[in-house]
Amino acid sequence: MRTRIILVPLFVMALATTAAQAHAFLDHASPLVGSTVPAAPHEVALTFTQNLEPAFSSVEVMDGSGARVDQGKAAISGNTMHIGLKAIGPGAYRVRWHALSVDTHTTEGSFTFHVGGS
Amino acid sequence: MVRQSGCSRVFTLALLLLPLSFSNALAHCFVGARFFPATLAIDDPCVADEFSLPTVAWSKTGDVPPANEWDVSAELSKRITEDLGISIGDTWSQISPPGGPKMAGFGDLETTLQYQLLKDSSHETAMLLGLIADWGGTGASNSGIGTPYSLLTPTFYFGQGFGVLPDQAGWLRAFAVTGQIGYQFPTTSYDVAQGTYIPQVLTYGGSVQYSMPYLKSEIVDLQLPDFINHLIPIVEAQLSTPVANNFGNSPVTTGTINPGAIWVGSYFQVGLEATIPVNRASGAGVGFLGQLHLYLDDMFPATIGQPLLGKSAPPQKLSF
Numbered sequence: 001m002r003t004r005i006i007l008v009p010l011f012v013m014a015l016a017t018t019a020a021q022a023h024a025f026l027d028h029a030s031p032l033v034g035s036t037v038p039a040a041p042h043e044v045a046l047t048f049t050q051n052l053e054p055a056f057s058s059v060e061v062m063d064g065s066g067a068r069v070d071q072g073k074a075a076i077s078g079n080t081m082h083i084g085l086k087a088i089g090p091g092a093y094r095v096r097w098h099a100l101s102v103d104t105h106t107t108e109g110s111f112t113f114h115v116g117g118s
Numbered sequence: 119m120v121r122q123s124g125c126s127r128v129f130t131l132a133l134l135l136l137p138l139s140f141s142n143a144l145a146h147c148f149v150g151a152r153f154f155p156a157t158l159a160i161d162d163p164c165v166a167d168e169f170s171l172p173t174v175a176w177s178k179t180g181d182v183p184p185a186n187e188w189d190v191s192a193e194l195s196k197r198i199t200e201d202l203g204i205s206i207g208d209t210w211s212q213i214s215p216p217g218g219p220k221m222a223g224f225g226d227l228e229t230t231l232q233y234q235l236l237k238d239s240s241h242e243t244a245m246l247l248g249l250i251a252d253w254g255g256t257g258a259s260n261s262g263i264g265t266p267y268s269l270l271t272p273t274f275y276f277g278q279g280f281g282v283l284p285d286q287a288g289w290l291r292a293f294a295v296t297g298q299i300g301y302q303f304p305t306t307s308y309d310v311a312q313g314t315y316i317p318q319v320l321t322y323g324g325s326v327q328y329s330m331p332y333l334k335s336e337i338v339d340l341q342l343p344d345f346i347n348h349l350i351p352i353v354e355a356q357l358s359t360p361v362a363n364n365f366g367n368s369p370v371t372t373g374t375i376n377p378g379a380i381w382v383g384s385y386f387q388v389g390l391e392a393t394i395p396v397n398r399a400s401g402a403g404v405g406f407l408g409q410l411h412l413y414l415d416d417m418f419p420a421t422i423g424q425p426l427l428g429k430s431a432p433p434q435k436l437s438f
Contacts, residue, residue: 022384022416023148026335034338049384103419108239109151111336112285 024050024057024079024101026109036114040088044070044095046081056100059083064092090116146413150239151336152279152294153329155380156411158389159356160298160323163244163277165203165234167414167423168195177393177405180372184402185215193228196414197425201234211263223258226265232275242279242294249273254305266311271321273300281336292333297324307363317360317367327352331382350380354391372400376407387411 030045031037044061054076061070061083071084081097096110147154147164154162158173171192178184193207206229212222232248250271257264280293304316330349334340357373378391389409395401415423 022413022419025331025384028339032339032341033335103416105416105419107148107151109335 022050022101022103023105023107024048024052024099025107026097026099027079029095029111031113033111034113036116038116040090040115041085043082043084046095046097048079048081048099048101050101050103050105051079052076052081053100053102053104056106057081057098059095059097061085062094062096063088069093088115090114146415147244147277149237149244149277149279150242150281152242152277152281152332153382154244154277154279154294154296155327155350155352155382155387155389156409157296157325157327157352157354157380158378158391158407158409159354159374159376159393160296160325161230161248161273161275163246163275163296163298164237165197165201165232165246166195167197167425169193169412169414170195170207170409171412173407173409175393175405175407177374177395178402179213180395180399180401181215183216185213185218187214188212196422199425199427203232203234205230205232208257213263221258221261221263223261223263224256225263226252226254226257226259226268228252242277242281244275244277246275247273248275248300250300250302259311265309267309267316268305269302270305271300271302273298273321279332281332289333289337291337292329294327294329294332295324296327298322301361302358314367315363315365317364318362319358320361321358323354323356323373325352325354327380345381348382350382351378352380352389352391353377357396368399370397370399372397374400374405378407385413385416387413 025048027047027049031041044059046059057076059074059081060068063069069086069088071086074081074083092112092114094110094112098106098108100106146166146168147162154164156162156168156170173191175189177187179187189209189211191207191209193205195203195205197203206227208227209225210223211225212220214220228250230248230250232246234246236243236245250273252269254265254268259266275298277296278294281291283291299322302319302321307316309316328351330347334347354376355373357371359371360367360369373396374393375396376391376393378389380387380389389411391407393405393407417423
């Protein structure tokens with residue numbers, strides 16, 4: 001019985017690896033999540049754990065007052081999103097994203113980064 | 119007769135609850151940016167397409183002298199619709215009293231019908247109603263592992279992420295709590311074979327969990343090793359207290375406190391916890407609990423990862 005208990009999940013996992021996709025988690029970002037950067041970045045780049053559906057995935061960047069400081073349209077390819085930024089000064093900025101992985105699982109999240117010493 | 123009665127109640131409850139839904143369901147337990155993992159001792163607050171195989175536990179029982187007990191269980195959870203799910207599971211147990219004969223066999227088949235009351239993404243809140251049924255006579259009742267009578271437990275589950283706290287709360291925002299409370303009653307009040315009354319029991323438990331994935335993606339990326347970034351350290355508690363029809367039985371609360379950790383991957387999670395009895399009646403010494411848990415909706419997104427009736431909600435075009 002114990003052998004069967006071990007083999008069954010291994011079999012199921014082996015089947016799944018042939019074609020499976022999964023939820024797209026944020027793997028890393030530039031600027032880093034929660035980081036303080038000395039100079040204003042020209043873009044925000046997000047890398048996910050799965051490939052994305054561009055039509056249903058997006059990102060926006062806002063300043064402390066909630067005003068958009070991104071350039072509107074994200075470039076989405078494979079598992080990455082890039083969005084250009086307007087000229088921004090020192091302060092705190094929030095990045096908010098939605099992602100739809102290619103198997104239609106949705107995820108969302110947000111984080112902040114700081115420019116300068118504030 | 120008992121099964122017909124149980125099924126009837128289950129479907130009546132489901133029909134009553136159908137109009138109450140105002141959730142925007144996702145497959146397994148994502149609520150906004152928060153992911154509630156499948157907990158080992160209690161249930162998470164979401165319907166899902168998941169498979170726990172196996173869950174393995176070892177402990178020393180509360181008997182005097184204590185017996186060694188191994189439990190190996192499996193549970194399949196399946197969404198019927200986006201918000202209505204059912205799970206079915208069973209446990210094989212082996213109990214070895216010191217100097218006595220071993221007892222082994224399957225426990226009673228357990229089914230749970232669950233309805234997702236709420237998934238509030240912006241507040242990281244999830245609520246779920248369930249009806250757990252342990253079907254009497256389906257296990258090894260001759261050896262005392264199964265019972266000849268059924269048990270029904272209406273249960274309320276909740277989950278709350280601390281991401282709703284202001285940014286100033288910093289790393290505290292990676293915490294989350296889940297809990298459940300249920301009232302278990304048997305389908306008969308007296309066990310003729312054992313000569314004892316069968317108590318009605320309050321069952322309750324909770325978890326405090328700290329999500330390293332949430333810390334990394336929502337609060338601060340400390341560039342820790344990848345293995346650490348997939349961990350959710352957790353403390354679970356699982357308790358029960360007899361509250362009625364308890365004549366001649368011990369009235370004491372029993373249960374365990376379980377510190378451990380869950381490693382979360384894209385297609386499965388692995389959890390390991392110590393089980394610490396809250397008192398002598400709950401066990402003798404520290405045991406352990408381990409589980410491999412498969413995310414069927416991620417492994418088979420187009421087939422068995424879909425609800426049985428209808429498909430998952432279509433994605434919405436985003437406004438930004």
